[in-house]
Amino acid sequence: MSVVTIKDVALRAGVTKQTVSNVINKRPVVSPVTRERVERAIAELGYTPNLLARGLATGQTMMVGLVVPTIADPFYAELVEDLERSLDAEGYSIALCTTYGDPERARGQLEILKRRYIDGLILADDGNVSHHVDLLTELGLPFVLCASETETPSGISVVTFDHGHAGYLAAQHLRDLGHRDIAVVGDLPPHRVRLEGARRALAEASIVIEPSRIGTARESSQPGGFEAAMSVLTEHPEVTAVLATHDLLALGVLQAAADLGRAVPGSLSVAGIDDMAEADQSHPPLTTVAFAKRRMAQASTELLVRALRSGRREPGVTSLSPDLVVRASTAPPPGS
């Protein structure tokens, strides 16, 4: 345990500690020869500034809090890893907090972070946004919100994905393949924006999604997608492509297609949205629209760092564009 302090360095270099401090902080007020001497002393002693003390003196801890509902969900795990990477690149360390979606726990965690005098924080929406936002503004820390959903509270910095464009891209892809008889599986409230985007893409080719071809899933899950797909596909065997508003639903659609003897993509094309890890491993691998967590991480970091440097809030919504990922579950309609 090296307990070497700035005082030791000063002693060894034959100067006072504020001169050492000046050298460390690269203040251009130190004569080259003195600097050189101090630097040698630092190297010889293996000195490295105590961040706690510095934090207390400057009010800057170079530490940011990361608040996520859980890390067991791969989406958040990836996001946290990407955030760690981008924040690390800016010199910030990370204090990780998980809330399990519990507002009480979140409050406790935030209290502690505040007592640690972190510089700011990034939190991933876990559905309790409004609650957290109140709490956060109360704490007075700069923060940015990574919103996975479409609701975006105003007056704060939020980074989100353009869900409408996601729907647009998926539908555009199916449309460009030549599909005209397209069904939608999903129609869950949080996916409405995606559906609208899909409508827009199809409208460009004068294709209208018939209401009867929209299968409302009871929940965004594989079974949910399965049931909805079974019902839509048996009622509308003429459908050649299904757009699922989430990969989980799409996985269920794949299952339904197998049960109905519809080869994918030979007889039926299936596209999802999200690009979760499983999308890559389904049979066949799923064509989908990816939300790039890394970009979300970078944008969030950038926003926070800028706010930290400038010292003022920059409220507003940054909407990230998703990417189409074409895999093997989509093809032109049969007989084209």
Next chain:
Amino acid sequence: MSVVTIKDVALRAGVTKQTVSNVINKRPVVSPVTRERVERAIAELGYTPNLLARGLATGQTMMVGLVVPTIADPFYAELVEDLERSLDAEGYSIALCTTYGDPERARGQLEILKRRYIDGLILADDGNVSHHVDLLTELGLPFVLCASETETPSGISVVTFDHGHAGYLAAQHLRDLGHRDIAVVGDLPPHRVRLEGARRALAEASIVIEPSRIGTARESSQPGGFEAAMSVLTEHPEVTAVLATHDLLALGVLQAAADLGRAVPGSLSVAGIDDMAEADQSHPPLTTVAFAKRRMAQASTELLVRALRSGRREPGVTSLSPDLVVRASTAPPPGS
């Protein structure tokens, strides 16, 4: 941003700050009436001690570093989440570092953690154990190592799983179902201990694993398991059960069984080891042996906290017992 300090509280309560400090730290030297007055002032002002300042004064930051190779791997993600939970329960916050398996990066991260004066750290083995151990002892911080593999450097605190017992449990299960013609897929160097355990269990029923029935996989992956299983099962069609030394391999075995027209578990039983998330979602769901990350997290936390309190190292290996998880991929051999 509440900037209320101990001084403000003292002022309001009409005492000096060290009396406030005494109240906060529950030192039994304060008269009830003074305490009451101080506590009211604290409540009224919403005072909460600055952990940075306290850390500087006491040398205790109540912060521990968590060093893992990645969080994108669900194993580590779960472990980190469980560690966060158990450490939080002990009052510790977490500084998260990912190394990506890069020793250089690990060194950098550890340097920073040291400068933050964290109290101790827990790190998950990423294969560079020995490297890290040197670095860590050099840093002089109390730490415990979560070793997922079997190699356990001595002289330090390490928590690991009993891999031999894992193999034993899997083999015992197959044995007790009545299987005698058992093949093994795996045989990778890191899985040797598991294989030994399996041998032990089978030996108790006088069953010997014929060397020709051991399929050596080129790597611990689904394709690796598939290839090894194809070769063993075609050469030894009499085999009624396969023990894979890892779930990934077992998933490959399942695939091979499907290709060979062997129904699982009707015609062939398959057991894995690890209980990764996918094991629950295969067809059929995989019988396996689970390594309880939560227990690993708890044991590690306990060890570290004890070391922190006692102020001295407690080197040694804590070997955690795994659990058999029976799902649908195993059954008695056909015709029994």
Next chain:
DNA sequence: CTGAAAGCGCTTACAG
């Protein structure tokens, strides 16, 4: 360009 002083917010002996 360098040094003496005060302060960040807390705690820890140590007198009274």
Next chain:
DNA sequence: CTGAAAGCGCTTACAG
């Protein structure tokens, strides 16, 4: 049981 002092390791004006 309470208060005055010194210190944790750093930084920030401010004289020289």
